[in-house]
Amino acid sequence: MGSTNSTLSKIPNVEELMQETGFTPAHIVRLYDRFEALDKEKTGHLRPQDFGAINRLAMNPIGDRIIGAFFSPGQETVDFHSFVRILAHFRPADKKRPKDPSMPEPVNSRTSKLKFAFQLYDQDKDGKISRAELLQVLRSMLEMQVTEEQLESIADRTIQEADLDKDDAISFEEFRKSLEKVNIDHKMSIRFLR
Amino acid sequence: MGPFLDFNPFDNLLCILLGISFTVWFTLLLVFIIVPAIFGVSFGIRRLYMKTLLKIFEWATHRIERGAKDNNHLLYKPYSNAIIAKEPTSLEEEINEIRRRGSNRDLDSASEFEMSDIFYFCRRGVESIMDDEVTKRFSAEELESWNLLTRSNYNFQHISLRLTVLWGLGVVIRYGFLLPLRMKNFLSEQVHLMCYRICVRALTAIITYHDSENKPKNGGICVANHTSPIDVIILASDGCYAMVGQIHGGLMGVIQKSMVKACPHIWFERSEVKDRHLVAKRLSDHVEDTTKLPILIFPEGTCINNTSVMMFKKGSFEIGSTVYPVAIKYDPRFGDAFWNSSQFGMVNYLLRMMSSWAIVCSVWYLPPMTREEGEDAVKFASRVKAAIARQGGLVDLLWDGGLKRGKVKDTFKEEQQKLYSKMLVGTQEDRSRS
Numbered sequence: 294m295g296s297t298n299s300t301l302s303k304i305p306n307v308e309e310l311m312q313e314t315g316f317t318p319a320h321i322v323r324l325y326d327r328f329e330a331l332d333k334e335k336t337g338h339l340r341p342q343d344f345g346a347i348n349r350l351a352m353n354p355i356g357d358r359i360i361g362a363f364f365s366p367g368q369e370t371v372d373f374h375s376f377v378r379i380l381a382h383f384r385p386a387d388k389k390r391p392k393d394p395s396m397p398e399p400v401n402s403r404t405s406k407l408k409f410a411f412q413l414y415d416q417d418k419d420g421k422i423s424r425a426e427l428l429q430v431l432r433s434m435l436e437m438q439v440t441e442e443q444l445e446s447i448a449d450r451t452i453q454e455a456d457l458d459k460d461d462a463i464s465f466e467e468f469r470k471s472l473e474k475v476n477i478d479h480k481m482s483i484r485f486l487r
Numbered sequence: 488m489g490p491f492l493d494f495n496p497f498d499n500l501l502c503i504l505l506g507i508s509f510t511v512w513f514t515l516l517l518v519f520i521i522v523p524a525i526f527g528v529s530f531g532i533r534r535l536y537m538k539t540l541l542k543i544f545e546w547a548t549h550r551i552e553r554g555a556k557d558n559n560h561l562l563y564k565p566y567s568n569a570i571i572a573k574e575p576t577s578l579e580e581e582i583n584e585i586r587r588r589g590s591n592r593d594l595d596s597a598s599e600f601e602m603s604d605i606f607y608f609c610r611r612g613v614e615s616i617m618d619d620e621v622t623k624r625f626s627a628e629e630l631e632s633w634n635l636l637t638r639s640n641y642n643f644q645h646i647s648l649r650l651t652v653l654w655g656l657g658v659v660i661r662y663g664f665l666l667p668l669r670m671k672n673f674l675s676e677q678v679h680l681m682c683y684r685i686c687v688r689a690l691t692a693i694i695t696y697h698d699s700e701n702k703p704k705n706g707g708i709c710v711a712n713h714t715s716p717i718d719v720i721i722l723a724s725d726g727c728y729a730m731v732g733q734i735h736g737g738l739m740g741v742i743q744k745s746m747v748k749a750c751p752h753i754w755f756e757r758s759e760v761k762d763r764h765l766v767a768k769r770l771s772d773h774v775e776d777t778t779k780l781p782i783l784i785f786p787e788g789t790c791i792n793n794t795s796v797m798m799f800k801k802g803s804f805e806i807g808s809t810v811y812p813v814a815i816k817y818d819p820r821f822g823d824a825f826w827n828s829s830q831f832g833m834v835n836y837l838l839r840m841m842s843s844w845a846i847v848c849s850v851w852y853l854p855p856m857t858r859e860e861g862e863d864a865v866k867f868a869s870r871v872k873a874a875i876a877r878q879g880g881l882v883d884l885l886w887d888g889g890l891k892r893g894k895v896k897d898t899f900k901e902e903q904q905k906l907y908s909k910m911l912v913g914t915q916e917d918r919s920r921s
Contacts, residue, residue: 324617327617327618344616347615347616349611349615350612350615350616351900352900352902352903353608353611353612353615353900353903354608354900354903354904354907355605355608355609355612356612359609359612359613359616380613380616380617383610383613409609410605410606410609413605413609414602414605430605431600434604434605434608434904434907434908435904435907435908436900436901436904437901437904438904438905438907438908438909439908447600450600451600451601451602455602463602468602471602472602472603475603475606477606480603480606480607480610481606481609481610482610483610483613483614483617
């Protein structure tokens, strides 16, 4: 493994990556080691099966959806850059950053985190969470433990509360509004050690 | 004639020196290792050796750190091998916290599905992508101080001439001196205990036995946590056991066959191992005969890297005799005893073992335990495992050692779902009743 610098030099465009995601060199190195550990066949890319080998993830009711979030539509592999970009969503927000509307939204802002969570629900990416999609998520989280009727009633109630324009689906704005008071930064952030 | 005269005395001198040093070396070998092993006497030299080694390691680490600071390199700090800080809160706690903060309604009707519940699962999922406990368990423990073995060190670079010389000297000593010594010793076939004691000294194993009054007696089963094949040598040098195990091919197989001649052991073919009834019958037959030696079993089934105790397989606990738990903990500063069987072969591993500085470990004999009324084998196994983990200061993990090779069972996913649904549906039922 060697020192940080020698690992960093192995990664192409690492400066740009750090700029974009805000990770420090030490973080990038650790993530790179993790990437290599997951990439058992040393292809330089990760496939869904490599994620599937993580036992704790297989145990997670929405594990498949999370894995799906790493792969853009039509893509079957994930390279290190994309891997890091997705994980960057979970970096704690930079409190000191001034709100500059001309700059692009940083990848770990509240809105970006919300968008990430939204896409876990909205699998067909049409910008709305339909009743069917909501039911699917509920089913994954609850499987055999509740009856179909109970699932439907939960879905109905949720849509009733969040759907403001009454189109029987939850758009991103409605999603955001219903989670106004939740401390997203705290709940969707992973603290890195050093 | 001149030049010839110059060379001759030198040659002779060299030969004489070599001869003398060889003889001295051999005598030392005899006196300090074999004779005491026969009589079970220790010279205390090994403890001194250990203390000196520790001092040298500390100095070496300081040099590396200083060197790295001077060169402005970022050191890969090995002791904190976690990437992220994981919060140890449970599903219920976290979801309730999310809801309490974000709910627009009062607390009474708060325990129902919320869109924000997904955050908990999402974060946990990504945490496991970044840093996985089980995978960590299976990679060799990283060390805080460098013990002059490059295999434990990831920062090895040319820091200073002195350090390199020391390392070079270390290599010479280990491969030229300690290794041949141990090779010879390791292959000797003698009386059971003496044989193992020599091995123990050969590996420069400094073993501290605690609570010897609880040593396993005949007709019982001795159960221990498993880190490496050396565990067997360590336990067997302090008492006679009947081994149970799978027949290995190669070097290990030869050793096993020779051991059987000395004591009645129980060896199985790998296919027989799958037949649990056969195994259980043979074990219980052996145990019922109280003249036979206690059986030594490692229930974990695979080598763990000595920081945790994984789930004990229940087979050995079904037999119903007294179980004598033993906790073995290695000190990783002197040589990593962990064997990742899917990464190294046996000979490779032995080579590494024998060329380490020393093996230092502690063995605790715990008081005997028996299965209580109404306790099933699984619960009993967990109880024993918890006792061993507590004693050895190891982390008690729920994971099955077989995870290293297989996939997680669906029952775990169901557990998560059950927990979550209990939160939602449980309270719905309450409401419909009121």
